[in-house]
Amino acid sequence: MIGFDSPWVLLLLVGLPLVYPAWSRRVRDRPPARLLRHPALGRDTDGDGPRGGQRWLLAALLLALAALIVALARPVWVGESVDRQAPARSIVLLVDASPSMSTRDFRDAEDQPVSRMAVMREALEAFIDAHPEDRFSLMVVTDSAGTLVPETDDHGALRFWIDQLEPGLDGSATALGDGLAVAMESIADRRERGEAPPQLLVWTDGVNTGGEMSPAEALTLARAENIELFTINLAPGDAGPAGGDPTLEDLARLSGGEAIAAGDREALLAVTDVIERHQPESDAPDTRRERHPLIAWFLALGLAALLVAQFLKVRLTA
Numbered sequence: 001m002i003g004f005d006s007p008w009v010l011l012l013l014v015g016l017p018l019v020y021p022a023w024s025r026r027v028r029d030r031p032p033a034r035l036l037r038h039p040a041l042g043r044d045t046d047g048d049g050p051r052g053g054q055r056w057l058l059a060a061l062l063l064a065l066a067a068l069i070v071a072l073a074r075p076v077w078v079g080e081s082v083d084r085q086a087p088a089r090s091i092v093l094l095v096d097a098s099p100s101m102s103t104r105d106f107r108d109a110e111d112q113p114v115s116r117m118a119v120m121r122e123a124l125e126a127f128i129d130a131h132p133e134d135r136f137s138l139m140v141v142t143d144s145a146g147t148l149v150p151e152t153d154d155h156g157a158l159r160f161w162i163d164q165l166e167p168g169l170d171g172s173a174t175a176l177g178d179g180l181a182v183a184m185e186s187i188a189d190r191r192e193r194g195e196a197p198p199q200l201l202v203w204t205d206g207v208n209t210g211g212e213m214s215p216a217e218a219l220t221l222a223r224a225e226n227i228e229l230f231t232i233n234l235a236p237g238d239a240g241p242a243g244g245d246p247t248l249e250d251l252a253r254l255s256g257g258e259a260i261a262a263g264d265r266e267a268l269l270a271v272t273d274v275i276e277r278h279q280p281e282s283d284a285p286d287t288r289r290e291r292h293p294l295i296a297w298f299l300a301l302g303l304a305a306l307l308v309a310q311f312l313k314v315r316l317t318a
Contacts, residue, residue, distance in 0.1 A: 002294065005074035012069045016062060023061060027054045053316050060309035067302030071295050079290030089134045090151060090190075090198035093124065094183050095165065096234070097140050098174040100206050102167035105235070106265050114265075116205050116234045117167050123232075123268040124162050124203070128155050130272040137186075137198070138162065143171025143210050145179035151198075175211025176204060180218035180229070180251075188225045200227060200257075201275070204248065205234035215246055219254055228257035232271055 004010065101117040108114045128136060136158050138149035149161050183200055191197045208215050222229055231248040252259035258275075262268035 001078055003076050003078045003291075005076060007073055009069060009073040012072075013066060016066060019065070020058075020062065023058055027058050053312055057309055057312040057316065060305045060312060064302045064305035064309060067298045067305060071298035071302065075294040075298060077292040077294055079292065089131070090196065091131065091134055091136050092139060092183050092187070092198045092200045093136060094139045094141060094145075094179050094200065094202045094204075095120065095124070096174055096176075096204035096206065097142050097165055097167060097169040098206060098209075099168040099172055100174075101234070103205070103235070106268075108265065115167070117165060119265050119268055120203055120234060121162055121165060122265075123262070123271055125159055126269055127201075127272050127275075128158060128162075130276075139179060139183055140165070140169060141175055141179035141204070142169055143173045144175055145182045145211070147182075171210070173210030174204065174206050174208060176202075176206075176208040177213035177215045177218045178211035180215065181213045181221060184218065184221055184225060184227050187227055191225070197227065199275075200229055201271075202229060202231045202248070202251070203234065204231070215251060219246055219251055222251075222255040227255060228252075229255040230257045230260070230275060232260045232262055232268070234262055234268070 097117075101120070102115050104113040104115045106114050106116060106119045108119075132155070135151050135153045136149070136155070137147060137151040138158060138161060140146060140148045149158055152158060180202070187197045187200065219229075221227075229251050231252045233248045246254065249259040249261075251257075260267070260271055260274050262271065
C-alpha cells in the first residue's frame with residue numbers, strides 16, 4: 001500500500017477546484033495564432049468552457065500540479081513485514097601479553113599442561129566464531145597499551161593476529177590501568193559521536209604492574225563514562241592486587257559488568273555463554289516493513305504532464 005511521510009501536504013489538493021475556473025478561462029480565452037486578429041471580429045463567446053484540445057491542455061496542467069503536490073508529501077510504497085537483522089555489535093578485546101602468560105597451569109583436552117596464552121588464544125577464537133556478525137578490535141597490554149587490530153569485521157585477519165600473540169610480546173610488565181584507559185577513551189569518543197558504544201572484554205592473568213594509570217583510576221573513569229567492564233581472570237588463584245587496587249572482580253562488579261574466573265580450560269571456553277546471558281533480550285519480534293520511496297515516480301509523472309501541456313499549447317497556438 002501507499003503511505004506518505006508528510007501527509008499534511010496532501011491538503012493542498014483541496015485547492016485544485018479553486019484554480020480550475022481561473023485556468024479554464026485562461027485556456028478558453030487564449031486565441032489561436034492562426035486566426036485573423038481584428039477588433040471588429042471580437043471573440044467567440046459560444047460555449048461555457050474549453051473545447052477539444054483545450055480540455056486536454058487543462059487536464060495536463062492540473063495533473064502536473066497534482067503530481068507535484070503528491071511528490072511533496074513524500075510517498076512511499078509500504079510492503080510486507082520482514083525480520084530485521086540484529087545490528088552488528090562492536091566488541092573491544094583487551095588482552096594481556098605479559099611474560100606471566102607463558103605459565104603452563106592449564107590442561108588441554110588430553111590433560112596435558114598448556115600455557116595461559118595458548119588457552120586464551122583458543123578461547124578468543126571460539127568467542128569470535130560465536131559472533132559472526134559482530135565487529136572486533138584487538139588491544140594488547142604489556143609495558144604499555146596499544147591497538148593491534150583496529151575495529152574490523154574481517155574475522156580471518158583478526159584470528160591471524162591473535163595467533164601472533166606471545167607472552168612478553170613487548171615488555172615484561174602489565175600496564176592494565178593504561179590499557180583500560182585507552183579502551184575506555186575510544187568508547188567514550190564513539191558515544192560522543194552518537195555511535196553505539198562497544199562492549200569491553202578484559203582478558204588478563206595478573207594485576208597492574210606498570211603504566212601511568214592505576215586500575216582504581218580506570219574504574220573511576222569507567223563509572224563516570226557508564227562503561228561496563230567484563231573481566232576474564234586467567235589465573236584466579238594468584239595473589240590479589242597490592243596497594244589498594246581493585247581486583248578484576250571489583251572492576252567488573254563496580255562498573256556494572258561481570259567477572260569471569262576462568263580457572264580451567266572449560267570455564268575459559270564458556271566465556272561466550274556467560275557474556276551472552278548478560279545481554280538483554282527483547283520479547284517483541286524485531287521486524288520492519290519494507291519501504292520503497294515513490295517520489296521520483298510522481299516527479300516524473302508531473303514532468304511528463306508538463307511536457308504534454310507544452311506540446312498541446314504549441315499545437316493550439318500554431
